Amino acid sequence: MESLQRIDLVGFGSLLAQLQAEGYTLIGPRLEAGTIDYGAIEGPDDLPIGWRDEQSPGRYRTLPRNDRAHFGFNATPASFKTRLHRSEETVLEVQRGEQGELRFVPVIPAVKKQAWIGARSCELAALAIQDRVLKDSADPDPRYAARREGVFIVAVHCGQAGGTCFCTSMNAGPKAEGGFDLALTEILDGPEHHFVVETGSDAGAALLERIPHSQPTAADLRRAADAIEHARATMGRHLDTDGLKTALYAQAQHPGWEEVADRCLACGNCTAACPTCFCSSYEDQVELDGANARRTRHWDSCFNADFTHLAGGPVRASTPARYRQWLTHKLASWHDQFGTSGCVGCGRCITWCPVGIDITAEASRIRQANGEPPK
Amino acid sequence: MQTQDCMAPRTARIRSVTNELASGEVFTWTLEHTDGSALAGNPGQFNMLYAFGCGEVPVSISGRTPNGQLQHSIRTVGRVTDAMRTLTAGTEIGVRGPFGTAWPLDEAAGRDLVVVAGGLGLAPVRPLLQLAAADRIHCRKTLVCYGTRTPADRLYPDDLRRCAAHPRIEVRTTVDRGDTGWRGEVGVVPRLLLQGGFDPDHSIAVVCGPEIMMQFSVDALRQVGVADRWIYLSMERSMKCAVGLCGRCQWREHFICKDGPVYRLDQIADLLGISEL
Ligand SMILES: Cc1cc2nc3c(=O)[nH]c(=O)nc-3n(C[C@H](O)[C@H](O)[C@H](O)COP(=O)(O)OP(=O)(O)OC[C@H]3O[C@@H](n4cnc5c(N)ncnc54)[C@H](O)[C@@H]3O)c2cc1C
Ligand code: SF4
Ligand code: SF4
Numbered sequence: 001m002e003s004l005q006r007i008d009l010v011g012f013g014s015l016l017a018q019l020q021a022e023g024y025t026l027i028g029p030r031l032e033a034g035t036i037d038y039g040a041i042e043g044p045d046d047l048p049i050g051w052r053d054e055q056s057p058g059r060y061r062t063l064p065r066n067d068r069a070h071f072g073f074n075a076t077p078a079s080f081k082t083r084l085h086r087s088e089e090t091v092l093e094v095q096r097g098e099q100g101e102l103r104f105v106p107v108i109p110a111v112k113k114q115a116w117i118g119a120r121s122c123e124l125a126a127l128a129i130q131d132r133v134l135k136d137s138a139d140p141d142p143r144y145a146a147r148r149e150g151v152f153i154v155a156v157h158c159g160q161a162g163g164t165c166f167c168t169s170m171n172a173g174p175k176a177e178g179g180f181d182l183a184l185t186e187i188l189d190g191p192e193h194h195f196v197v198e199t200g201s202d203a204g205a206a207l208l209e210r211i212p213h214s215q216p217t218a219a220d221l222r223r224a225a226d227a228i229e230h231a232r233a234t235m236g237r238h239l240d241t242d243g244l245k246t247a248l249y250a251q252a253q254h255p256g257w258e259e260v261a262d263r264c265l266a267c268g269n270c271t272a273a274c275p276t277c278f279c280s281s282y283e284d285q286v287e288l289d290g291a292n293a294r295r296t297r298h299w300d301s302c303f304n305a306d307f308t309h310l311a312g313g314p315v316r317a318s319t320p321a322r323y324r325q326w327l328t329h330k331l332a333s334w335h336d337q338f339g340t341s342g343c344v345g346c347g348r349c350i351t352w353c354p355v356g357i358d359i360t361a362e363a364s365r366i367r368q369a370n371g372e373p374p375k
Numbered sequence: 376m377q378t379q380d381c382m383a384p385r386t387a388r389i390r391s392v393t394n395e396l397a398s399g400e401v402f403t404w405t406l407e408h409t410d411g412s413a414l415a416g417n418p419g420q421f422n423m424l425y426a427f428g429c430g431e432v433p434v435s436i437s438g439r440t441p442n443g444q445l446q447h448s449i450r451t452v453g454r455v456t457d458a459m460r461t462l463t464a465g466t467e468i469g470v471r472g473p474f475g476t477a478w479p480l481d482e483a484a485g486r487d488l489v490v491v492a493g494g495l496g497l498a499p500v501r502p503l504l505q506l507a508a509a510d511r512i513h514c515r516k517t518l519v520c521y522g523t524r525t526p527a528d529r530l531y532p533d534d535l536r537r538c539a540a541h542p543r544i545e546v547r548t549t550v551d552r553g554d555t556g557w558r559g560e561v562g563v564v565p566r567l568l569l570q571g572g573f574d575p576d577h578s579i580a581v582v583c584g585p586e587i588m589m590q591f592s593v594d595a596l597r598q599v600g601v602a603d604r605w606i607y608l609s610m611e612r613s614m615k616c617a618v619g620l621c622g623r624c625q626w627r628e629h630f631i632c633k634d635g636p637v638y639r640l641d642q643i644a645d646l647l648g649i650s651e652l
Contacts, residue, residue: 091380091382092380092382092383094427094428094469096427096428096467100465100466100467101386101409101467102386102427102467102468102469103386104383104384104385104386104469105383106380106382106383108380133619133620134620137618137619137620138618138619138633139381139618139619139620140381141381141382141620142379142380142381249627252627252649252652253649278620278622279621279622279623280615280616280620280621280622281615281621281623282382282431282615282616282621283430284425284428284429284430284431285428286427286428286429290428293427293428295382295431297382300621300622300623302622302625307613307623308612308613308623309613310611310612310613311450311452311453312585315612315613315651315652316651316652317651318651320651321650321651321652325625325652328627329625332628333625333627333628336628337628337630
């Protein structure tokens with residue numbers, strides 16, 4: 001394919017430098033406090049070169065690799081969601097004049113250029129879902145939309161899968177199928193270490209023109225395909241989504257929800273880690289001067305008792321009801337609401353659940369067991 | 376940058392405050408925008424009302440004055456509504472809306488309109504009482520069935536009286552617990568429906584009140600032969616944004632703020648009985 005090019009490690013450095021020269025803040029993976037997570041980076045040296053992670057239900061650990069892979073790890077603890085749908089922000093300022101007259105001033109951030117380095121396919125699938133929910137709806141969130149506008153994406157196709165990954169089941173990877181400006185496949189084969197680059201937008205093509213690149217060899221292309229195939233073959237988990245929505249709807253009163261709720265702490269870690277969970281609370285506060293007030297938004301979770309609070313108490317008072325809501329929303333009702341799954345198979349909720357609850361296992365257990373007939 | 380922000384209210388002014396109950400627990404605001412224009416909105420829909428520094432809550436449209444000003448009735452149940460009770464006429468507030476689906480007034484044409492309400496559930500259907508009393512709904516007749524805990528909890532006595540005096544409106548009320556002066560019905564609202572007096576094959580029923588009361592009312596309506604397609608009800612859930620961003624009002628696939636609050640029963644019948652959904 002002609003759109004594929006090759007850049008070596010020097011070229012990769014130039015790519016990052018060029019983005020910076022064009023005014024982009026680089027956001028990429030960094031090794032920090034025992035995790036590989038996204039943050040501001042200045043160049044390739046800030047990447048977790050030669051590190052990998054090990055993930056399983058309720059367990060995460062970083063370990064050295066025996067090579068110098070730049071992207072030899074899997075899902076980060078926090079997703080790129082935190083960059084656009086901030087965990088907390090002011091949305092509105094209110095001023096009250098001397099006569100009690102009110103003025104409402106929306107708080108909308110200026111568009112800022114940020115380049116995401118190393119976004120994986122599941123991350124991009126999650127971004128497309130968040131776009132649908134927060135940007136392309138009838139009443140979009142202008143704060144999300146403003147931040148979204150400034151994003152340039154350098155994706156990385158996965159060359160290995162993590163222990164809790166199941167993107168193949170969710171049609172979300174391991175190869176990014178779009179939604180990027182450039183996409184890299186890291187080639188590591190003995191002394192060979194470079195990237196095959198795919199162009200996904202005019203902006204991406206223009207950038208590639210400005211950095212040293214060359215034609216990939218047939219061997220490069222084969223290695224790139226092999227790397228992605230290797231990720232596909234090492235997928236840690238699997239979820240059968242065929243007929244899942246119907247099954248979950250039908251099993252709303254299944255006793256299996258009680259069983260998982262016996263283990264679930266209703267801590268909300270899964271919703272915070274999930275790259276598509278968007279639920280929020282809005283709070284109004286008044287400043288001490290009594291003349292100014294503000295409205296803030298912060299992430300909420302369907303696991304919080306307050307989430308469904310009505311005058312008579314919470315609608316979902318019990319943990320089984322809250323877990324049912326979460327899993328059913330991710331895998332079933334999201335389809336009805338937004339025409340897509342709410343899950344991309346990144347595995348974060350499994351890794352970061354303190355008691356190791358596995359959404360793939362729970363979904364198949366609920367659908368398979370013979371439930372009581374609906375009451 | 377001038378961007379539309381669905382979270383930014385418009386200013387409105389409280390024209391007057393009316394106490395609806397002796398206890399002071401429910402009061403009605405008559406509102407207009409600060410530029411003097413009337414607030415938009417149809418019966419069944421709701422607005423997000425903001426009191427400076429206290430917060431914002433969803434409140435149904437509970438009627439219009441004869442000159443078209445919008446009214447909202449509010450029950451004091453917590454932090455924001457308690458603070459709202461202290462606001463006086465002339466106070467500026469914020470309004471976002473109107474939001475959600477409305478009662479299907481056009482569908483009442485040529486049918487018997489059965490209005491079923493429990494407690495504060497009379498507020499969202501009060502616009503229907505006002506319109507029916509003014510012959511502005513083209514239904515054959517109207518039956519109002521209203522239940523409260525005690526006689527002292529009954530809202531809008533003037534509207535109920537006006538309806539009762541209208542030749543084509545019948546008003547039935549009931550209480551859970553009577554007091555010494557009470558000579559009316561004692562019992563739950565669905566019992567009023569079982570007394571008949573409307574043509575179930577040519578009726579349209581609107582139901583509003585606590586969820587359990589709505590479920591039993593639906594049972595009674597079905598029992599007398601009203602089809603699900605002709606029953607409408609108004610759902611309530613926690614809401615912060617009213618535009619599908621906060622996620623709180625989800626009821627399986629529904630966002631009650633957008634897809635509701637008024638639903639036709641056949642669209643939600645499978646969800647209604649599932650507890651804690
Ligand atoms: C569609 C719709 C129509 C409605 N129509 C009417 C109507 O016509 N009339 C009417 O009276 N009511 C109506 N309600 C109900 C009304 O919105 C609630 O009674 C009101 O929101 C209660 O607010 P509150 O702050 O007074 O009560 P609270 O119970 O104190 O609070 C309610 C909300 O605030 C949050 N909250 C509570 N305490 C705190 C705290 N300390 N810090 C932060 N958050 C907190 C809760 O999570 C909850 O979301 C309607 C509701 C809906 C959804
Ligand atoms: S539900 Fe779990 S696996 Fe699916 S996208 Fe969210 S965090 Fe990832
Ligand atoms: S599933 Fe796990 S992470 Fe999610 S709320 Fe329950 S205990 Fe917390």
